[in-house]
Amino acid sequence: MPDFRPLSDSVLASPQISIEDVANAKNAGVALIINNRPDGEDPSAPQSADIEAAATAAGLAYTAIPVGHSGFSEVQVDQMIAALNSAQGKTLAYCRSGTRSTLLWALAQAKNGISPEEIALAAMKAGYDVSPVRPMLDMLSSK
Numbered sequence: 001m002p003d004f005r006p007l008s009d010s011v012l013a014s015p016q017i018s019i020e021d022v023a024n025a026k027n028a029g030v031a032l033i034i035n036n037r038p039d040g041e042d043p044s045a046p047q048s049a050d051i052e053a054a055a056t057a058a059g060l061a062y063t064a065i066p067v068g069h070s071g072f073s074e075v076q077v078d079q080m081i082a083a084l085n086s087a088q089g090k091t092l093a094y095c096r097s098g099t100r101s102t103l104l105w106a107l108a109q110a111k112n113g114i115s116p117e118e119i120a121l122a123a124m125k126a127g128y129d130v131s132p133v134r135p136m137l138d139m140l141s142s143k
Helices: 019-027 048-057 074-086 099-111 116-125 131-141
Strands: 011-014 030-035 061-064 090-094
Touching: 011 099, 019 030, 019 048, 030 048, 030 074, 048 061, 061 074, 074 090, 074 099, 090 099, 099 116, 099 131, 116 131
Parallel strands: 011 090, 030 061, 030 090
Antiparallel strands: none
């Protein structure tokens, strides 16, 4: 069973997904898969092209916004906002553990004016901690 964790009514975060998880995502109402894991980070895991091909075959939209361990950029936050805004249903974002996907989602939510407290609570309910980016959440939500 895949580990899809709800961050909101329309966004799920997950650790690395398999090709088989794409069908599970579709059955869960997912319309868009966002890959936040850089290719090559784990050569034994399905790479971006593998998941994209499975998503396309299943009739799902797919985008890659890779986030390395160096952190997040405003460009990545804007790409996440655009991807989430384009979704025609639920979105599943994944990386190695789901943490980078959750943190990028959190930054996108803050930039869209959602309060850091609300974001932190939603992430916590899904089992994720946004404290590593809390100063950025505060800054983005105050713009």
